Amino acid sequence: MAEPKVILVVGAGDATGGAIARRFAREGYIACVTRRSADKLAPLVERIRAEGGVSHAFGSDARDEDAMVALVETIERDIGPIEVAVFNIGANVRFGITETTARVYRKVWEMACFAGFLMGREAAKVMLPRGRGTIIFTGATASLRGREGFSAFAGAKHALRALAQSMARELWPRNIHVAHTIIDGAIDTEWIRSNFPERYAQKDRQGIVDPDSIAEAYWQIHRQPRDAWSHETELRPWMENW
Amino acid sequence: MAEPKVILVVGAGDATGGAIARRFAREGYIACVTRRSADKLAPLVERIRAEGGVSHAFGSDARDEDAMVALVETIERDIGPIEVAVFNIGANVRFGITETTARVYRKVWEMACFAGFLMGREAAKVMLPRGRGTIIFTGATASLRGREGFSAFAGAKHALRALAQSMARELWPRNIHVAHTIIDGAIDTEWIRSNFPERYAQKDRQGIVDPDSIAEAYWQIHRQPRDAWSHETELRPWMENW
Amino acid sequence: MAEPKVILVVGAGDATGGAIARRFAREGYIACVTRRSADKLAPLVERIRAEGGVSHAFGSDARDEDAMVALVETIERDIGPIEVAVFNIGANVRFGITETTARVYRKVWEMACFAGFLMGREAAKVMLPRGRGTIIFTGATASLRGREGFSAFAGAKHALRALAQSMARELWPRNIHVAHTIIDGAIDTEWIRSNFPERYAQKDRQGIVDPDSIAEAYWQIHRQPRDAWSHETELRPWMENW
Amino acid sequence: MAEPKVILVVGAGDATGGAIARRFAREGYIACVTRRSADKLAPLVERIRAEGGVSHAFGSDARDEDAMVALVETIERDIGPIEVAVFNIGANVRFGITETTARVYRKVWEMACFAGFLMGREAAKVMLPRGRGTIIFTGATASLRGREGFSAFAGAKHALRALAQSMARELWPRNIHVAHTIIDGAIDTEWIRSNFPERYAQKDRQGIVDPDSIAEAYWQIHRQPRDAWSHETELRPWMENW
Numbered sequence: 032m033a034e035p036k037v038i039l040v041v042g043a044g045d046a047t048g049g050a051i052a053r054r055f056a057r058e059g060y061i062a063c064v065t066r067r068s069a070d071k072l073a074p075l076v077e078r079i080r081a082e083g084g085v086s087h088a089f090g091s092d093a094r095d096e097d098a099m100v101a102l103v104e105t106i107e108r109d110i111g112p113i114e115v116a117v118f119n120i121g122a123n124v125r126f127g128i129t130e131t132t133a134r135v136y137r138k139v140w141e142m143a144c145f146a147g148f149l150m151g152r153e154a155a156k157v158m159l160p161r162g163r164g165t166i167i168f169t170g171a172t173a174s175l176r177g178r179e180g181f182s183a184f185a186g187a188k189h190a191l192r193a194l195a196q197s198m199a200r201e202l203w204p205r206n207i208h209v210a211h212t213i214i215d216g217a218i219d220t221e222w223i224r225s226n227f228p229e230r231y232a233q234k235d236r237q238g239i240v241d242p243d244s245i246a247e248a249y250w251q252i253h254r255q256p257r258d259a260w261s262h263e264t265e266l267r268p269w270m271e272n273w
Numbered sequence: 274m275a276e277p278k279v280i281l282v283v284g285a286g287d288a289t290g291g292a293i294a295r296r297f298a299r300e301g302y303i304a305c306v307t308r309r310s311a312d313k314l315a316p317l318v319e320r321i322r323a324e325g326g327v328s329h330a331f332g333s334d335a336r337d338e339d340a341m342v343a344l345v346e347t348i349e350r351d352i353g354p355i356e357v358a359v360f361n362i363g364a365n366v367r368f369g370i371t372e373t374t375a376r377v378y379r380k381v382w383e384m385a386c387f388a389g390f391l392m393g394r395e396a397a398k399v400m401l402p403r404g405r406g407t408i409i410f411t412g413a414t415a416s417l418r419g420r421e422g423f424s425a426f427a428g429a430k431h432a433l434r435a436l437a438q439s440m441a442r443e444l445w446p447r448n449i450h451v452a453h454t455i456i457d458g459a460i461d462t463e464w465i466r467s468n469f470p471e472r473y474a475q476k477d478r479q480g481i482v483d484p485d486s487i488a489e490a491y492w493q494i495h496r497q498p499r500d501a502w503s504h505e506t507e508l509r510p511w512m513e514n515w
Numbered sequence: 516m517a518e519p520k521v522i523l524v525v526g527a528g529d530a531t532g533g534a535i536a537r538r539f540a541r542e543g544y545i546a547c548v549t550r551r552s553a554d555k556l557a558p559l560v561e562r563i564r565a566e567g568g569v570s571h572a573f574g575s576d577a578r579d580e581d582a583m584v585a586l587v588e589t590i591e592r593d594i595g596p597i598e599v600a601v602f603n604i605g606a607n608v609r610f611g612i613t614e615t616t617a618r619v620y621r622k623v624w625e626m627a628c629f630a631g632f633l634m635g636r637e638a639a640k641v642m643l644p645r646g647r648g649t650i651i652f653t654g655a656t657a658s659l660r661g662r663e664g665f666s667a668f669a670g671a672k673h674a675l676r677a678l679a680q681s682m683a684r685e686l687w688p689r690n691i692h693v694a695h696t697i698i699d700g701a702i703d704t705e706w707i708r709s710n711f712p713e714r715y716a717q718k719d720r721q722g723i724v725d726p727d728s729i730a731e732a733y734w735q736i737h738r739q740p741r742d743a744w745s746h747e748t749e750l751r752p753w754m755e756n757w
Numbered sequence: 758m759a760e761p762k763v764i765l766v767v768g769a770g771d772a773t774g775g776a777i778a779r780r781f782a783r784e785g786y787i788a789c790v791t792r793r794s795a796d797k798l799a800p801l802v803e804r805i806r807a808e809g810g811v812s813h814a815f816g817s818d819a820r821d822e823d824a825m826v827a828l829v830e831t832i833e834r835d836i837g838p839i840e841v842a843v844f845n846i847g848a849n850v851r852f853g854i855t856e857t858t859a860r861v862y863r864k865v866w867e868m869a870c871f872a873g874f875l876m877g878r879e880a881a882k883v884m885l886p887r888g889r890g891t892i893i894f895t896g897a898t899a900s901l902r903g904r905e906g907f908s909a910f911a912g913a914k915h916a917l918r919a920l921a922q923s924m925a926r927e928l929w930p931r932n933i934h935v936a937h938t939i940i941d942g943a944i945d946t947e948w949i950r951s952n953f954p955e956r957y958a959q960k961d962r963q964g965i966v967d968p969d970s971i972a973e974a975y976w977q978i979h980r981q982p983r984d985a986w987s988h989e990t991e992l993r994p995w996m997e998n999w
Contacts, residue, residue: 096617128639128682133580136632140624140674148620148666155612177680182632185677190624190670196661197669198612203511237500244501251493257511258479259486264506269445269499338859370881370924375822378874382866386912390862393908397854419922424877427923428870428916435911438903440854687995721984728985735977741995742963743970750985753929 035111039063039103041093041150042120046220047169049075050242051117054250056084060115063106065089093120093146103153115165115253116154118147122187123171125180136183143187148194151209155198158207165208165253168195170263172215199262208260210252215267216240238270277353279303281345283335283392284362288462289411291317292484293359296492298326302357305348307331335362335388345395357407357495358396360389364429365413367422378425385429386436393440393451400449407450407495410437412505414457441504450502452494457509458482480512519595521545523587525577525634526604530704531653533559534726535601538734540568544599547590549573577604577630587637599649599737600638602631606671607655609664620667627671632678635693639682642691649692649737652679654747656699683746692744694736699751700724722754761837765789765829767819767876768846772946773895775801776968777843780976782810786841789832791815819846819872829879841891841979842880844873848913849897851906862909869913870920877924877935884933891934891979894921896989898941925988934986936978941993942966964996 043064052062069090079086158164195211285306294304311332321328400406437453527548536546553574642648679695769790778788795816805812884890921937
């Protein structure tokens with residue numbers, strides 16, 4: 032029997048994380064998916080199983096160092112080696128600089144960056160002795176430029192990108208493929224549907240990003256041969272203004 | 274019978290252009306390949322045919338406007354609609370600034386940039402009425418930064434990148450996928466084998482880029498759904514220092 | 516009598532912050548300088564006074580929101596309006612990813628980024644009603660790219676840059692000049708002298724950055740007319756490899 | 758008597774080149790200014806003289822290698838050593854990709870890039886033996902990103918930026934300060950006044966760039982001490998959207 036292979040998706044609470052988990056499950060990876068509350072992951076786990084895959088849900092606060100350490104240990108011990116780790120937690124808020132509280136500024140960083148550091152570090156720890164693995168961080172337009180109202184979100188996303196670059200330069204030569212994506216456009220989520228209906232209406236013309244398309248891109252990144260790895264991959268709809 | 278689909282590869286004189294042509298031929302595209310002298314393309318055409326594909330070789334000076342116009346016209350009229358156009362001519366030279374002759378500076382730009390403009394424009398002309406198509410320009414590290422000795426090469430590559438960006442912003446909303454790649458590392462070519470043997474020795478460890486890996490990346494760019502297009506894709510070996 | 520004008524320099528513990536304070540004091544600005552322990556600022560304050568300027572030292576933990584709020588309030592009430600605010604705290608550490616503790620990662624961010632957010636926000640609050648002011652954040656090479664061992668430092672510096680960009684896009688149209696610098700090279704400090712003696716030896720040939728040169732650049736940024744403001748200014752020695 | 762010092766401004770036909778020449782003339786530099794037709798430079802030369810400076814006008818086609826070589830030789834032989842060389846020729850045109858003729862594409866590159874190469878190389882030739890000098894290339898927003906309609910202009914500007922970077926990396930260590938500017942906004946010129954009157958109306962609020970502000974920035978770049986040189990300097994109005 033083939034050895035099990037695990038994909039860990041931290042932040043599978045939204046459409047994107049779920050689609051990534053399903054895409055890799057389709058290729059035979061055991062999808063270990065996390066969000067704060069495991070209960071809410073039940074529909075995703077069931078869907079993966081219905082599609083013939085294997086999935087485990089973990090309720091875990093990704094900002095909690097002990098919890099992240101325990102999560103990775105548990106998976107490695109009880110389920111299988113983490114071959115792919117994806118960090119997919121965002122925290123998109125918009126406040127003018129004088130309205131940005133210290134609490135918000137810190138919390139956005141903890142969710143969208145510090146948790147990514149914890150996942151990245153713990154994944155590196157188990158991948159390094161094996162000499163292989165893929166770690167992907169999900170970025171956004173705010174990873175590349177600051178903008179009015181985005182001091183907290185852009186700050187966290189810039190820092191996450193710096194993490195991805197630093198880890199890539201350290202870990203690529205040890206055969207661990209660290210990658211970063213820039214999703215530049217609205218994603219087909221409930222949140223966009225509710226808050227930006229005119230934007231959502233472009234869905235029929237493929238004007239917003241389908242989570243399955245992101246998932247396919249992540250799969251392609253993972254399967255790149257190591258003589259031609261990508262570090263940063265940008266994805267945006269054909270209609271997007273950029 | 275399905276309508277024929279053509280890929281045009283301008284600059285199929287090296288390993289990369291040839292690999293791209295073969296990759297798309299494998300998917301059923303008729304590979305129209307060009308370089309200055311058609312004779313030298315015979316082995317490529319034969320290889321594609323041996324692999325079950327269809328290929329036509331054209332001897333054409335890509336810097337000559339009339340020749341480029343005629344090339345595209347001929348293919349469209351006699352062979353089939355150009356669905357994919359790839360520009361792959363480089364001109365990597367290295368001279369200190371005071372040793373760079375005006376002739377060299379101009380020639381490098383004509384080969385690595387102006388010819389790309391001609392191909393891009395003519396491809397756009399035939400793709401726009403059809404409302405579909407993919408145009409890919411091959412870039413390099415020098416597309417992103419100048420370096421001692423590279424005023425001519427980096428200048429041409431920067432300008433080609435500006436062309437790709439300008440065309441993308443104009444043509445994406447018309448359903449034409451314009452993309453640009455950054456090949457950041459040595460490619461497995463005769464030139465590297467002869468001139469950088471210690472570099473070439475890394476081939477066994479996948480330390481230089483396999484043209485087939487580039488070709489695969491181009492195929493993946495072409496098949497991206499339009500809700501999640503990439504404009505710029507970087508490819509480099511895992512061992513590369515960057 | 517002319518109204519007093521204040522420059523606040525948060526992080527005047529090193530040569531750079533001190534030089535900036537002295538440069539502006541020379542132009543008649545009251546230099547309010549801070550570091551964790553006010554005692555250590557005594558030599559700087561005395562030097563500014565000896566040069567004919569006015570300076571006040573504040574011991575203040577820049578990562579403490581209440582302390583930062585109180586600092587700005589005290590200066591505005593007791594000393595004068597803050598016309599210029601400079602954030603100059605760094606926290607350059609280097610650890611491989613698996614050796615980076617959560618404590619270090621968080622602390623570097625708190626010192627080199629979160630404190631900058633607090634200063635920037637409080638400065639904006641007092642400058643906005645007056646419709647004028649200059650806010651400058653000190654960056655480094657790590658503001659632009661991650662590197663092996665720099666996940667924490669580059670993360671904080673990237674986030675600070677995102678803060679500067681976000682604030683600039685919000686506050687420039689309200690006549691507040693937000694700027695960011697990239698100091699790309701070793702600075703003439705005791706730390707470089709002790710730890711990198713061969714680097715320090717380049718001082719005689721101007722191979723390391725003189726803090727007075729940085730200070731002059733900050734002064735020039737501040738005095739730019741508003742029809743031609745710079746947001747990002749890079750400074751590096753002529754001998755630097757970049 | 759002090760030795761004469763020359764500033765060469767190639768492309769003094771617009772407000773910017775003229776302002777730069779005047780600024781340096783004010784500091785005692787002999788301003789050698791060029792454009793296609795020397796006649797049109799008479800008002801500038803007279804103005805510099807009226808302001809107490811010294812200026813010489815040269816009619817010269819900057820795209821002509823022999824003419825550029827002769828220009829530099831003549832100045833060095835008859836007037837004095839070129840301490841500062843500024844390239845300031847633009848060629849801002851806007852055409853959709855299919856409307857861009859090969860003639861336009863080539864001409865824009867010859868004016869805005871190739872001429873810059875010729876000036877930069879010839880300036881380097883005379884500065885290298887002296888081991889000092891400043892060379893500044895004027896860039897624009899199009900130096901950084903392509904845009905619909907700007908394939909020709911952005912191409913030339915990107916290539917000029919690559920030239921500036923390549924020359925800087927080669928010549929900085931030989932004590933020649935090569936710099937590049939990004940003027941990101943409308944400049945106060947007759948052309949803006951005639952074609953963009955609503956834009957021009959922002960002049961009263963400093964919403965367009967004053968050529969004298971650019972000139973001041975160039976002067977500050979030139980006088981930077983070599984322990985803290987800038988390579989790229991961006992200038993934009995406080996009101997600009999970026």
